[in-house]
Amino acid sequence: MGMRKRGFILGIFLILAIAFLYSSIIVSSQEVSYCCEKTKTGAWCQNAPQSECDTSGELRSTPTSCAAASYCRMGYCIDSNEGTCSENTPEKVCDIEGGVWKDAVNGLPPQCNLGCCLLNDQAAFVTQTRCKRLSKLYGLETNYRRDITNEVECIASATSDVKGACVYEKEFDITCKFVTQKECNDLKGTDNIDDNSTVSFHPGFLCSDESLGTSCGKSEKTTCVEGRDEVYFVDTCGNLANIYDASKVDGGADDTLYWSKVVPIEESCNPNSANTGVQGASCGNCDYFLGSTCKAYSQSQDSSRPKYGDYVCRDLSCDFENEHYQHGETWCYNAKGIGKSLPGSRHFRMLCYNGEVTVEPCSDFRQEICIQSSVNDYKVAACRPNKWQDCFAQVNKLDCENIDARDCKWYPGLEINAPRQEAASDVKAREAFPSTANSQPFTSTTTTTTSGSGITGNAIGDPVDEANLRDKSVGSETGACLPLIAPGFNFWEEGDAQSLCTMANKECVVKYEKKALGGKWKCVENCECLESSWELTQNNMCTAIGDCGNNKNFINVQGYNTGYRIITENEANQNDKTK
Known part of the structure; x- marks a missing residue:
């Protein structure tokens, strides 16, 4: 009976198992897996x-x-x-x-393909195209290393230029070098350290830090570093320390910290000052852009001796003719006694650089003029071409005084002649006056070099005497366009000088009358031509054109000739006189 009951239970179990298996097969056939190009959830x-x-x-x-x-x-x-x-x-x-x-x-x-992209003190293991993109984004030059083939090495290379204390043992003495991490790693396995010595790098630490336990300590010595402006302390092992600060030598708590870790320039003494003179005696935070740099102390050049060491922040400014100029300033210069654009005169650009004044002449014959401007009392000057060549062709004030095109001045009531025709064969005259027909603008073929075309400012030098360039004999509807700064030329070469100077020749017919029954001759027309002021006006027009007329040269010496002639003719062609 018991065996029969157990057999019955086993039969029921087998039936249920078969039914469950059949059900699973049906369910599995209903849930076939598909490859969804995209699921409803967005995957x-x-x-x-x-x-x-x-x-x-x-x-x-x-x-x-x-x-x-x-x-x-x-x-x-x-x-x-x-x-x-x-x-x-x-x-x-x-x-x-x-x-x-x-x-x-x-x-x-x-x-x-991936490589190491170095971005200053950062690094990224990326493609070369990505490196160019990141460098452009941060305004850096692309520094891509294909030879670095893994990210760990790439990240480590970014900090290889960081300086710190490299501690090692040499001849049973724990010593130190202030170097980069790469230089510290390169010391391993060299003759500079003991065979069993360990090398440890401490970024941002100085070798004089007491916690490192090295034989290097603080000192009172200073030095200059190539490529840097500042004066630096050196420790007893000869390693660089922080910027020279005389207050950090006495031994206080702050002094210990100053000799332990690297202090940035902006956190050093007087960061916004050139630190020259009295300040430079105790602070070596020089700044080239503020007008100072590290130099060995010189009694003849430096006003104050440093409290410690032998180096100071040298003042790079200049003193010239009782005026003080900052380092990098430029200005226009006319020698004393030279007023107007006299024969032989020249414009000069002066430069204060590293405490010395340098003279930079503009092109000779005043073919370049010096212009100058100031920004917060800081002078900036440059030589630029004197654009006088087509002044004489302008027939109205608007065109004459177009400062974008030329350097000219309009004088109402004056008239000038065209250049002499015989000068057409003269090469230099043709360069200055390529065409005079129908008062068309001249085109200069002269090539000049400018040292600062981006600078704008006022020309330094006296323009022609406007007050004495008024010819009342001519109506105000007429006028002459003359150079703002009179140019120079080879006046000793006859063709060049005459072609220009004859433009100021003037013929004035004075008419006299007297009564038929006798009496004195009386001027009735153009009488002003007999006055000395008319003579002065004509001479001033000569000098405004260039090196013409009655004038002194740049050393205040009168020319060999009077510079012009006034010829008076009567009916009998007599009474010629030269003034």
Whole structure:
């Protein structure tokens, strides 16, 4: 009876097991896995039930694994603009993102090769295109290292230029060098250290830090460093320390910290000052842009001796003719006694640089003029071409005084002649006056070199005497356009001088009358031509044109000749006189 009962129970169990297995087969056949090109939740190329696939638009789904679906092949998606390279990316996704897709079957594309991109004290293990993009973003030059092939080495290389205390043992003495991390690592295995010595690097620490336990300590010695402006302390081992500050020698608590870690320039003494003179005796925070730099102390050049060491912040400013100029200032200069643009005079640009005044002449014959401006009392000057060549061709005030085109001044009531025709064969005259027909603007073929075309300012030098350039004999509707700064030329060469100077020749016919029954002759027309003021006006017009007329040269010596002639003719062609 018991055996029969156990057999019955076993039969029921087998029936239930078969029924459960059959049910599982039915359920499994109903839940076939599909490769969804995109799921309803937004995921791409996922194996899921068909009910979870997004079939909108042209999206596909097939009852197979995504590994076998052609539309879900994985590859590399390259963004050529950003320089990124994403692996295991479906082609469809890459197309939507605007990238270039490469099949992974062909291996890693060259555009996806990684290297080390150094960005100052930072580093990134990226593609070369990405490195260029990051460098441009941060305003840096591209520094891409293909030889660094892993991210750990790349990150370490970013800090290899950071300086600190490199502590090691040599001849049973714990000593130190203030070097970069790379230089410290290079010391390992060299003859500079003991065989069993360990080398440890402490970024940002000075070798004189007491906690390092080295034989290096603070001292009162100072030095200059090539490529830097400041005066620096050196420790007893000869290593650089912080910027020279006399207050950090006495031994207080602050002094210990000052000899332990690197202090930035902006946190050192007097960071916004040139620290020259009395300040420089106790502070070595020089600044080239503020007018100082590190130099060995000189009694003849420096006003104050340093309290410690032998180096100071040298003042780079200049004193010239009882005026003080800052380092880098430029200004226009006319020698004392030279007023107007006299024959032989020249414009000069002066430069204060590293405590010395340098003279830079503008082009000779006043073909260049010096212009000057100031910004917060800081003078800036430059030589630029004297644009006088087509002044004489201008027939109205507006064109004459167009400062963008020429350096000229309009004088109403004056008239000038065209250049003498015989001068047409003279090469230099043709350069100055290529065409005089119909008062067309002249075109200069002269090439000049300017030392500062971007500077604007006032020309230094007296223009022609405007007050004495008024010819009342001519109506105000007429006028003459003359150079603002009279040019010079080879007045000793007859063709060049005469072609220009004869432009100021003037014929004035004075008419006299007397009664038929006798009496004295009486001037009735152009009588002003007999006055000395008319003579002065004509001479001033001569000198305004260039090196013409009655004038002294730049050393205040009168010319060999009077410079002009006034010829008076009567009916009998007599009474010629030369003034």
